[in-house]
Amino acid sequence: MSQFNRRNFLKALAVAAPASVLHVPNARAASKARVVVVGGGFGGATAAKYLKMMSPTLDVTLVEKNKIYTSCPLSNEVISGHGNIKDLEIGYDGLKKRGINVVFDEAGTIDPVKKTVALKGGKTLAYDALVLSPGIDFNYGGVEGYTQELAEGDLPHAYKAGPQTLKLQKQLMAMPDGGVFVITVPPGPFRCPPGPYERASQVAAYLKGHGKTKSKVLILDSNDSFSKKGLFEQAWKLHYPGMIEWIPGASDGKVVKIDPKTRTAYTNFGEHKADVLNVIPPHHAGNIAKNAGLTNEKGWSPVDMLTMESTVHKDIWVVGDSCVHGDLPVYAAPKSAHSAVTQAKVAVGAIIAKLNGQPAPVPYFVNTCYSIAAPDWGFSVVHVYRVDNGKLVYVQDAGGISVIDTPSITTLRRLEAEYAIGWLRNIMADSFA
Amino acid sequence: MRYRALCGMLLAGFMCTSHAADPIEALANTCNNCHGVDGVSVGPNMPSIGGLPEAYLKNIMLEWKSGARFSATMGRLIKGYSDEQIAALAKHFASKPWVPAAQKTDAKLVALGKKVTARCAGCHGETGNAGDGETPNLNGQWSQYLQLEAVKYRDDAVAMPSRPMRNAAKKLSDEEVKAVAEFYASQK
Numbered sequence: 001m002s003q004f005n006r007r008n009f010l011k012a013l014a015v016a017a018p019a020s021v022l023h024v025p026n027a028r029a030a031s032k033a034r035v036v037v038v039g040g041g042f043g044g045a046t047a048a049k050y051l052k053m054m055s056p057t058l059d060v061t062l063v064e065k066n067k068i069y070t071s072c073p074l075s076n077e078v079i080s081g082h083g084n085i086k087d088l089e090i091g092y093d094g095l096k097k098r099g100i101n102v103v104f105d106e107a108g109t110i111d112p113v114k115k116t117v118a119l120k121g122g123k124t125l126a127y128d129a130l131v132l133s134p135g136i137d138f139n140y141g142g143v144e145g146y147t148q149e150l151a152e153g154d155l156p157h158a159y160k161a162g163p164q165t166l167k168l169q170k171q172l173m174a175m176p177d178g179g180v181f182v183i184t185v186p187p188g189p190f191r192c193p194p195g196p197y198e199r200a201s202q203v204a205a206y207l208k209g210h211g212k213t214k215s216k217v218l219i220l221d222s223n224d225s226f227s228k229k230g231l232f233e234q235a236w237k238l239h240y241p242g243m244i245e246w247i248p249g250a251s252d253g254k255v256v257k258i259d260p261k262t263r264t265a266y267t268n269f270g271e272h273k274a275d276v277l278n279v280i281p282p283h284h285a286g287n288i289a290k291n292a293g294l295t296n297e298k299g300w301s302p303v304d305m306l307t308m309e310s311t312v313h314k315d316i317w318v319v320g321d322s323c324v325h326g327d328l329p330v331y332a333a334p335k336s337a338h339s340a341v342t343q344a345k346v347a348v349g350a351i352i353a354k355l356n357g358q359p360a361p362v363p364y365f366v367n368t369c370y371s372i373a374a375p376d377w378g379f380s381v382v383h384v385y386r387v388d389n390g391k392l393v394y395v396q397d398a399g400g401i402s403v404i405d406t407p408s409i410t411t412l413r414r415l416e417a418e419y420a421i422g423w424l425r426n427i428m429a430d431s432f433a
Numbered sequence: 434m435r436y437r438a439l440c441g442m443l444l445a446g447f448m449c450t451s452h453a454a455d456p457i458e459a460l461a462n463t464c465n466n467c468h469g470v471d472g473v474s475v476g477p478n479m480p481s482i483g484g485l486p487e488a489y490l491k492n493i494m495l496e497w498k499s500g501a502r503f504s505a506t507m508g509r510l511i512k513g514y515s516d517e518q519i520a521a522l523a524k525h526f527a528s529k530p531w532v533p534a535a536q537k538t539d540a541k542l543v544a545l546g547k548k549v550t551a552r553c554a555g556c557h558g559e560t561g562n563a564g565d566g567e568t569p570n571l572n573g574q575w576s577q578y579l580q581l582e583a584v585k586y587r588d589d590a591v592a593m594p595s596r597p598m599r600n601a602a603k604k605l606s607d608e609e610v611k612a613v614a615e616f617y618a619s620q621k
Binding site for chain 2: 050053338341342345349361362363364366368380382384385386395397398399400402406407408411414415416418419422423425427429430
């Protein structure tokens, strides 16, 4: 019996048979089901792990290009020398031990009708359910003069942690006192909304810590506001007076072109010469999702808000930075590791329920995102969502940013700087161990 | 393992998905991001919560929700959940085994901590395992987390509801705070 027929048969059975009769064949069908997960970042690793944890007899395959994953969260702290990139790296042995087939390959063509994923290595995987967590890819053309070759060469964006992170760190270390470190911010949405501003803070922390206080960090922004703005500006004023300047889009902050030779960033009406030029190019859903036709006109994958299943193709669930999710348009879920992990857990619940011919369970989405602006100076933003009348809504009584003005500010900021690190240790274990 | 056994038992009567077996688990899974699977933390400054007394867990979550207890992050999360969900979460994590965290401790500080904690034993038990169904386990809790908790109790600007704990924490020297944390962390 083909997959399709067997599933229809089970659905028919579910309607016709009394509950006590159908559980055994149903469970057996689900147990044989093949789930393929593409992308071994926070979202994909969590999906693979929780699928196996929640339903141990499932056949789960994780497809990932790299043997070692490097966490983007806390990678800005590597640029400043406050963190070590080794602490951000993790392999896939933990997932293998759980009985997940980990295939180091790249996903090529996805056929949503035949339900197959062709791998670049030549293999083709058939699936009953497919989880896509391909993260982001860059639109280098969004900033004229910037290219992938430059990113991998002298002008790292360092917006995927790894060798580029270390290269940017070296450029910062080599920058003379009085130099200008320019960070260009693409139009939203982009991964890690507070990322560019945390990076500016960490660069300033390095400069201050090394007595290079005549230097400047210039943020050239395509946008008119940013995540945790009040908290960052408070930290900048306190820790790095006069060192960080933010130019919003409305004040001609949007960089449209660069000259890599002279390290000059051009806005519509102005130009800024940099000693270190850190271009963060605009991005979109990972190419795997894009090539599978799962993205909208803005380049992101729309999903059912309650299950994470693609609204374009059935039996494909898209989680993590690639998807558009949240109580849109006001409270879109930020593209964070924490969002990806909770989305993955919801997708797992929905997949197992669907394979068992059951309705998807009530989903729980939450996001916690820490930023470290200076040593012992961390803060966070929290998002909590709930289902109300079948719709996903942002819980306005909860969530929000850390308190800005409080007598307990020193303790509060110190705790959250510490929690940022504890958070990373636990979320890495939750996803990969 | 336990899940598999449970599945076996339930197979005859119920569908075997975790959500069907335990509806609070989907919500509890969101706690794993920071507190570890089954509340066993691997981040030294995040507390393990699996196996802590139900009454304690419920109480602190309700205090965060009302604002009676200071929190850096938890209050903003917990305000998103009903009292019933909070009670169910407390029950869920209390039902998990308490797993003392394997961590390196400083023998000298542990020895000093043993002396200093004599005055804590009335409430927390000699090894930090009060076992009274209300007082949280300190045996094998993360040292770094315990030291951060002490920072809260020692800062007058921070609203921590337990007066005895505030008073006790303020009487300790910086070294003694470390010693107390190291001592409890070293206990199994």
